[in-house]
Amino acid sequence: MPTPQTGTFHWRTILAGSQMLFVAFGALVLMPLLTGLDPSVALFTAGIGTLLFHLVTGLRVPIFLASSFVFIAPITYSVQNWGVAATMGGLMAAGAVYMLLALAVKIKGVGFLHRIMPPVVTGPVIMIIGLGLAPIAVNMAMGKTGDGSAELFPYDQAMLVSMSALVTTLIVAVFAHGIFRLLPILSGVVVGYIAAQLTGMVDYTPIQEASWVAIPNFVMPEFNWQAVLFMVPVALAPAIEHVGDMLAISNVTGKDYVRKPGLHRTLFGDGLATSAAALFGGPPNTTYSEVTGAVMLTKTFNPVVMVWAAVVAIALAFVAKFGMALQTIPAPVMGGILILLFGSIAAVGMNTLIKAHVDLAHQRNLVIVATTLVFGIGGMALGSGDLSLQGVSLCGAVAIVLNLILPQPREEEADLHEEQEVVEDLVDHSR
Numbered sequence: 430m431p432t433p434q435t436g437t438f439h440w441r442t443i444l445a446g447s448q449m450l451f452v453a454f455g456a457l458v459l460m461p462l463l464t465g466l467d468p469s470v471a472l473f474t475a476g477i478g479t480l481l482f483h484l485v486t487g488l489r490v491p492i493f494l495a496s497s498f499v500f501i502a503p504i505t506y507s508v509q510n511w512g513v514a515a516t517m518g519g520l521m522a523a524g525a526v527y528m529l530l531a532l533a534v535k536i537k538g539v540g541f542l543h544r545i546m547p548p549v550v551t552g553p554v555i556m557i558i559g560l561g562l563a564p565i566a567v568n569m570a571m572g573k574t575g576d577g578s579a580e581l582f583p584y585d586q587a588m589l590v591s592m593s594a595l596v597t598t599l600i601v602a603v604f605a606h607g608i609f610r611l612l613p614i615l616s617g618v619v620v621g622y623i624a625a626q627l628t629g630m631v632d633y634t635p636i637q638e639a640s641w642v643a644i645p646n647f648v649m650p651e652f653n654w655q656a657v658l659f660m661v662p663v664a665l666a667p668a669i670e671h672v673g674d675m676l677a678i679s680n681v682t683g684k685d686y687v688r689k690p691g692l693h694r695t696l697f698g699d700g701l702a703t704s705a706a707a708l709f710g711g712p713p714n715t716t717y718s719e720v721t722g723a724v725m726l727t728k729t730f731n732p733v734v735m736v737w738a739a740v741v742a743i744a745l746a747f748v749a750k751f752g753m754a755l756q757t758i759p760a761p762v763m764g765g766i767l768i769l770l771f772g773s774i775a776a777v778g779m780n781t782l783i784k785a786h787v788d789l790a791h792q793r794n795l796v797i798v799a800t801t802l803v804f805g806i807g808g809m810a811l812g813s814g815d816l817s818l819q820g821v822s823l824c825g826a827v828a829i830v831l832n833l834i835l836p837q838p839r840e841e842e843a844d845l846h847e848e849q850e851v852v853e854d855l856v857d858h859s860r
Contacts, residue, residue, distance in 0.1 A: 446737025474711025478702030527700025569764025594621025648710025
């Protein structure tokens, strides 16, 4: 029960919620800016998604949900080929996959997730997410569009701005202390924006022309089966990561959220938040590790704080000048930060393999990892036109199929069986 000092409507609780949004803010708005979506809509859907998550989980888990970087490349490709509305339809379907997986977890336990998506599958897929996006970051840092087809700003000015943003992000991430260490992206955006303003890159006209209060540019989804088939496989890797997120926040708070409210509820809440975001034209939602770090640092274990973070995000979404200001951030600022961010995603995938002790001396493991990496980095596509499968979707499907059909070495099979038993015991009560 909240005490009078930390009650639902106490000013400290509201302030703590604003602080949590502040921690998540940089990554939250960067993702829609990269994919051409409206950052104001992203703020709104992050708030709505977080509220739905807490409704499903009974206000037990101190988690904030916002824009998922896993979907950057798929959304970019889908928007170019089928438009924003069809992309939203695909993302709604991806959220439905989450919810179906939640139902399967309730019936069978989480062990089956580990069987179809062990670290040898998720590791290289996560690496591809980061490495596949690397050219976008480099092009933007050099003052070009993400695909490198046009120059937006002079090279010298762009490098000055992008490197100032990158260096700031690096310094804050490594050397800052306390709450500031959780704000590397936001710090990089601020310093990069100032540098961009000094070099004349920032155009304030859209801010001046925007009204103070306005309804965000919501986009209703349309269902295109090509976009749906393209987007659905992307949901598999974030789903398995969700298990790790829940274990992490459980360790921070000292409570076992895998058992109560149960992994099936948290996974369902995540999926519902993603589908709800797509209903309004926002990016998919995921749990934010930055906020988990802030919870650990501040000992703010009250989930009501995250509700207030969501309420503040929804309120900011209707401040039109604020949303337009976000859209004036020049490409080199984002490019500098993304060099570190996309590289970090690839490193997380590598670390997934290392922590799980995946032995690449085994031909089976080597085949899965090598094929997945070359398909992703090389831009392999199966099929042609509207029927093609490529990018993260193709890599995820190929890695899962190879893992299922290639025989396990006997000693590895025994280790996997033992590991699955441990995982199933851990979440047995989440059924």
